[in-house]
Amino acid sequence: MQREVREFVATCHLAKGALVTSLTLMDPQALENDARAAVADASSTDDVERIRVEYLGRKSQLKLALREVRDRETGMALNALRERLAAAIDGREGELARAEIDRRLTEERVDVTMPGSPVRRGHLHLITQIRREVEDIFLGLGYTVVDGREVETTRYNFDALNFPDGHPSRSPLQTLFLDDDTVLRTETSPAQIRTMEAQGPPVYIVSLGRVYRRDTPDATHTPTFHQVEGLVVDEGITLADLMGTLDYLLKALFGEARRTEFRTHHFPFTEPSIEAHVSCHMCDGSGCPVCRHSGWIEIGGAGMVDPKLFEFVGYDSDRYTGFAFGWGLERIAVLRHGIPDLRELWRNDPRLLSQF
Amino acid sequence: MRAPLSWLREYVTVDAPADEIARRLSISSLEVERVIYVGVADVDGNLGRFLVGRVIAVEPHPNADRLRVCHVDVGEGEARQIVCGAWNFEAGATVAVALPGARLPILDVPLDERELRGQHSRGMILAEDEIGLGDDHAGIMVLAEGPEPGTPLVDVLPIHDRVLDVTPTINRVDLLSMVGLAREVSALFDGDFHPPAADDPAIVDREDVDVTVEDFGGCPRYIGRVFRDVSIGPSPQWLRSRLFLAEMRSISNVVDVTNYAMHVWGSPLHAFDRTRLAGARVVVRRARPGEELRTLDGTLRRLTTDDLMITDGERSVALAAIMGGEESEVTAETNEVLLEAANFEPLGILRSSERLALRTAGSNRWEKGVDPYLAEPAAVLASRMIVDLAGARMTGHVDVQSGLPERPVVRLRTDRASRLIGLVVAPDEQRSLLERLEFEVSPEWDVTVPTWRARDVTREVDVIEEVARVVLDRVPHTMPLRRHVRGRLSKDQRLRRLVEDVLVGAGLSEAYTWSLAASDPDSRAIRLPDPMTSDQAILRTTLFPGLIEAARTGLDAGAVDIALFEIARVYLPSDEQLPDEHWRVAGVVAGGYEAVKGVLEVLYAALQLDLRVERGQHSLLHPGKSATTEAGWLGELHPTLLDGVWGAFELDLTTLFAPVPERVVYEDVLTFPAxxxxxxxxxxxxxxxxxxxxxxxxxxxxxxxxxxxxxxxxxxxxxxxxxxxxxxxxxxxxxxxxxxxxxxxxxxxxxxxxxxxxxxxxxx
Structure with missing residues (x-):
């Protein structure tokens, strides 16, 4: 190839006899030899870039010669030379780039056990996480989430829920009153009544939020805590439906391997009433301190909506039946996450918040 | 309540072991807190080493002044020599004997034969505390005559027993009695039920019993019975043991009888020393203004006109249904007794007992509504026992009442029961289980409720509950049909979650702080009239002080770079009965104005909103570094509130969310460059x-x-x-x-x- 070019250029000399200055001064063969030698000597991609500018740049001899060339043959020959040089430079650049990457790959190391750049991350409160989990379980079942109010009338907090006169909850020893007719709600159940007043059946709701009781704070009591309330009213709702729903909920919360047991209980707003128990997730029923050696853990109350509630909101209690339940979210936190003292959930110590 | 199974089995015949009885009861009837094992172990024939013995002879111990050498017939033909330290018996006494090899709960190793100061001793004469039947160690148990020497002791005393510790729900006061529990067990296991049927003692030398009820609302029934020639003394061992296992203290035969009859029938009784009642009269009335009574526990109680009193016409002698008075208490000297088997209305008793902070085994039952019909069998059982155990004569009886309530009659649709339960329960089975619970069921399915359930069971659904609870462990698990549901969060609920997630992503942690605060910047904030503590006295109108407190907790814990937020309600005073409740989000972050502004910029951007602020003032913020937005405010925390430089914000979520677009519409920012x-x-x-x-x-x-x-x-x-x-x-x-x-x-x-x-x- 090189010889051909040299001959070709020489032929041009001979043929035309009149060459322009740059061309006259330039010896293509020497130029190519110089360039190739320089390329071969290049030891870095930066060197290669410099060589590219020197031999192929706008002010390079070759570029100037090309600008001045007048005859086709010389132009073709010089262009071929330019392409050859460009190829040689590209090739050398590629080699050197690969060599540089190879060197980096062998030489560079990090201590992979060093910590990363800090990114501040916040945490949802454990109770919020549980609240969302429960909401999502019921959203998946087609329920709606209802926000009830926290300051309630005794009419919604007690009367409509069929609390008899003299029920301990009506006592100021257990409930925080604002005046004779106004309380901080003692359970999330008033949301049931307000929902049923606002809409006809069918009703499929859960309502989660703060409730208030006059409990002296200790490891297992705080005067404010959180409940999840569920209410279903439809044609043909059965106690079996309630038990199936709670079984589903408990397995979702405590693991598919859990067993559930339902025991008779008594609440003013449900009839029949039951209390849900789940086989202990720590010992799976064989007995341990968490379940107080009974194998079972009490979770909370539930039952079939008492017809008196339907009467209060004007539902036809012959046509519709329903179920309701109301559980504490803190209890789930204690059982599932081993929170030893409920008061800590309100102290907001960052060391605790950031655990969850 | 404690229910010893040996006692329960006297009233109901079932083969089921204790744990099975406890399991069925806990599913269908009431909470069984635990099953307590009491007495001596039943292993390796241990029970056979406890026998009834008769003391043939008692001699002084030749080498020890405080011991005696006894010869005790335990049915072996030849009497055993046993050295004993107790002095409360003589030859002829019937006693409880443990033979060598017996394992006692108080000993780590089996009892062995041994020499005691040179005298061989081949067994032990037992005191009640040595086999878990009491706490008296003053002497050995002297048993009633009757059982032959060699009779297994377990046939005479509950030396090996299981005790159920049960708590009925508030509507099942009928289960606070051995009879009620036995009836329940009989219904669950289809066992034979045979409640105690004491013969009412005949009245001798009849005299009038002067009882006046001035307040039938508070006391619908009062049975008064008079006993003369009463010998107060200790109760027999079987009675002491039963009371002990039932967690009641033995006091004297007459007092023990009232407690025993209460435990059997669930209707509390009281015994007065009749000679301490002026004119031997009883008048039931409300307390007079300023009246006082020293109750049995020695406390002087100041009464109100709401408190129902038992009086002798002149002075109060008992706080009705709650506790007797000290002055009319039965003592060792008493020989005339007035037995009260009454009935009291629950609500007033509850109020008095709460106000006086005085709860007793009696008030615990009365406040739940005891069946007035039960006063009679309780009175009969107690009378029989007073006559039998205290050698008394019954000389008078009166039953003052305002008419006893009718039994409710309810029509039951058995198919509705099956439909509500979600399990087909055959009509025959429904009838049979109701009848075992002593409901009467007519051929037309009119169900007559027994008197002890009359308060609780008044409607069809209540009867269905009776069916449901008995079949509860057979009910299948199904899901509601859910033909019309829309399982979706509302816009505000979705956005609240978004706010939580954005703030967490921005490095803030969620705090929970109390709705009730010690103080509030708004002077009109609602104040509880009777708060639990001064720290929790006011319904807050801002989330902010709680978060400052939380940040302080973080500082105290040594945390750096604290950033907290909370989403919760505030309670703004309104002209209505109920305050306006508003959802707010608030935050406190280390760093100044820029720090909090940056957080809000991220939050607003996530909500597709422009954050526009104006210079503003807030009492809790640095006056030169605070701003308002349409939804709230932000700024640098006032330096007096917390050490360091802090940013803070509080936004009303309804206002914040109102302009949030339902959806973002595509805008071409790609085709033509900026x-x-x-x-x-x-x-x-x-x-x-x-x-x-x-x-x-x-x-x-x-x-x-x-x-x-x-x-x-x-x-x-x-x-x-x-x-x-x-x-x-x-x-x-x-x-x-x-x-x-x-x-x-x-x-x-x-x-x-x-x-x-x-x-x-x-x-x-």
Whole structure:
């Protein structure tokens, strides 16, 4: 190839006899030899870039010669030379780039056990996480989430829920009153009544939020805590439906391997009433301190909506039946996450918040 | 309540072991807290080593003054020599004997034969505390005569027993009795039920019993019975043991009998020393104003006119249904007794007992509504026992009542029961289980409720509950049909979650703080009339103080870079009965104004909202570094509130969410590139950056896609009291590529307005 070019250029000399200055001064063969030698000597991609500018740049001899060339043959020959040089430079650049990457790959190391750049991350409160989990379980079942109010009338907090006169909850020893007719709600159940007043059946709701009781704070009591309330009213709702729903909920919360047991209980707003128990997730029923050696853990109350509630909101209690339940979210936190003292959930110590 | 199984099995015949009885009861009837194992172990024939013995002879111990050598017949033909330290018996006494090899709960190793001061002893004469039947160790147990020597002791005393510790729900006061529990067990296991049927003692030398009830509302029934020639003394061992296992203290035969009869029938009784009643009368009435009574526990009680009293016409002698008075207490000297088997209305008793903070085994039953019919069998059982155990004569009886309640009759549709339960329960089975619970069921399914359930079971659904609870462990698990459901969060609920997630992503942790606060910046905030503590006295109108407290907790814990938020309600006073409850989000973050502004910028951007602020004032913020938005406020925390420099914000979520678009609509920002231009202008120090940006938008119109202050410079070059503000401008049209010339024209218009409005000088 090189010889051909040299001959070709020489032929041009001979043929035309009149060459322009740059061309006259330039010896293509020497130029190519110089360039190739320089390329071969290049030891870095930066060197290669410099060589590219020197031999192929706008002010390079070759570029100037090309600008001045007048005859086709010389132009073709010089262009071929330019392409050859460009190829040689590209090739050398590629080699050197690969060599540089190879060197980096062998030489560079990090201590992979060093910590990363800090990114501040916040945490949802454990109770919020549980609240969302429960909401999502019921959203998946087609329920709606209802926000009830926290300051309630005794009419919604007690009367409509069929609390008899003299029920301990009506006592100021257990409930925080604002005046004779106004309380901080003692359970999330008033949301049931307000929902049923606002809409006809069918009703499929859960309502989660703060409730208030006059409990002296200790490891297992705080005067404010959180409940999840569920209410279903439809044609043909059965106690079996309630038990199936709670079984589903408990397995979702405590693991598919859990067993559930339902025991008779008594609440003013449900009839029949039951209390849900789940086989202990720590010992799976064989007995341990968490379940107080009974194998079972009490979770909370539930039952079939008492017809008196339907009467209060004007539902036809012959046509519709329903179920309701109301559980504490803190209890789930204690059982599932081993929170030893409920008061800590309100102290907001960052060391605790950031655990969850 | 404690229910010893040996006692329970006297009233119901079932083969089931204790644990099975406890399991079925806990599913269908009441809470069984635990099953307590009491007495001596039943292993390796241990029970066979406890026998009834008769003391044949008692001799002094030759080598020990405090011991005696006894010869005891335990049915082996030849009497055993046993050395004993007790002195409360003589030859002829019937006693309880443990033979060598017996394992006692108080000993680690089996009893062995041994020499005691040189005398061989082949067994042990037992005191009640040695086999778990009591806590008396003053002497050995002297048993009633009757059982032959060699009779297994377990046939005479509950030396090996299981005790159920049960708690009925508030509607099942009938289960606070051995009879009620036995009936329940018989219904669950289809066992034979045979409640005690004591013979009522005949009245001898009849005399009138003077009982007046002035307040039938409080006391619907009062049975008074008089006993003479009463010998007060200790109760027999079987009675002491039963009371002990039932967690009641043995006091004397007559007092023990009242407790025993209460435990059997669930209707509390009281015994008065009749000679202490003036005129031997009983008048039931409310307390007089200012009246006082010293109750049995020695406390002087100040009464109100709501308290129901048993009086002798002159003075109160008992706090009705709650506790007797000290003066009329039965003592060792008593020989005339007035037995009270009454009935009291629950609500008043509950109120008195709560107000006086005095709860007793009696009040615990009365406050739940005891069946007035039970007064009679309780009176009969107690009378029989007083006559039998205290050698008394019954000389009078009166039953004052205002008429006893009718039994409710309820029509049951058995198919409705099956439908509500979700399990087909055959009508025959429904009938049979109701009848085992002593409901009467007519052929037409009219169900007559027994008297002890009359308060609780008044409607069809209540009867269905009776069926449901008995079959509860057979009910299948199904899911509701859910033909019409929409399982979706509301817009506000979704956005609340978004706010939580954005703030967590921005590095804030969620705190929970109390709704009730010690103080509140709003003087009209609602105050609880009777708070639990002064720390929790006011319904808060701002989340902010709680978060400051939480941040302080973090500082105390040594945390750095604290950033907290909370989403909760505040309670704003209103003219209605109920306050306005508003959802708020608030935050406290380490760093100053810029820190909190940055957080809110991220939050607003996530909500597709522009954050627009104005200078504003808030009592809890630094006056020069606080701002308001439409939804709330933000700023630097007032330096007196917390050490360090802190940013804080509080926003009303309803206001914040109102302008959030339902959906984001595509805008073409890709096809035609933006033309970028930056300007820097010098303005007076008090010109706000936001005003410059607003003016820029006003001047350039909608093609100004972005205007953002990116640098503020103060220094000699710009002069005192002036600042240089650099603004990044991006012009973009969704329809065509803007030319540099167009952009420059916009830029010039912006600069012109800035010059005109703010006296700005263009620097670059």
């Amino acid at each position: 033309v970028l231009q930056d300007i820097a202008v010098t303005v007076d120090e008090d010109v706000e950056a936001g005003a410059l940006v607003d003016a820029a938008r006003e001047a350039a119109g909608p093609l100004l896609r972005e205007a953002r202050v990116f640098d503020v410079y103060r220094g000699e070059q710009v002069g005192h009291g002036r600042k240089s503000v650099a603004i990044h401008l991006a012009f973009q049209s969704p329809e065509r590529t803007l030319t540099e010339e167009e952009a420059t024209a916009f830029r010039d218009e912006i600069v012109a307005l800035l010059v005109e409005r703010f006296g700005a000088e263009l620097r670059a």
